[in-house]
Amino acid sequence: MNITKAVNCSGAAVPLKTRLAVTLRWLAGGSYLDLYFAWGLGISTFFDSDHGILWQTLQALDEIFRMCFLADDENKLEELSQGFSHHSAGILDGCMLALDGFSVSTRAPYESKVVHPKDNCFRKSGFTISVLADVT
Numbered sequence: 001m002n003i004t005k006a007v008n009c010s011g012a013a014v015p016l017k018t019r020l021a022v023t024l025r026w027l028a029g030g031s032y033l034d035l036y037f038a039w040g041l042g043i044s045t046f047f048d049s050d051h052g053i054l055w056q057t058l059q060a061l062d063e064i065f066r067m068c069f070l071a072d073d074e075n076k077l078e079e080l081s082q083g084f085s086h087h088s089a090g091i092l093d094g095c096m097l098a099l100d101g102f103s104v105s106t107r108a109p110y111e112s113k114v115v116h117p118k119d120n121c122f123r124k125s126g127f128t129i130s131v132l133a134d135v136t
Contacts, residue, residue, distance in 0.1 A: 105128055
């Protein structure tokens with residue numbers, strides 16, 4: 001997003017509250033077309049790979065909500081493994097981490113940003129971003 005152009009066009013850059021609202025709505029399954037209409041955004045303002053609202057907001061959220069999985073702490077790993085084993089009646093023996101998530105439909109990733117763009121395809125021939133949640 002070009003902040004100078006945004007300021008010239010509307011008088012201000014996109015506020016942080018709007019950035020978060022748009023990103024969370026999209027992650028919840030909202031269509032990017034609805035987001036453009038509801039918030040008056042352009043496609044490049046939302047999806048641009050370097051300056052778009054979506055990617056900047058996701059990066060900011062990643063920095064704030066870090067996953068706290070200590071792979072080098074053998075005692076913690078054993079504790080986690082025992083917990084999974086106990087709660088699954090031994091079925092999940094040796095398990096130390098469980099992830100849950102969902103996939104959000106999106107446009108094809110830029111070839112400059114991923115090694116194999118088709119690795120982001122899902123079974124219905126669309127593109128997706130996996131959204132994961134730490135449940136440890």
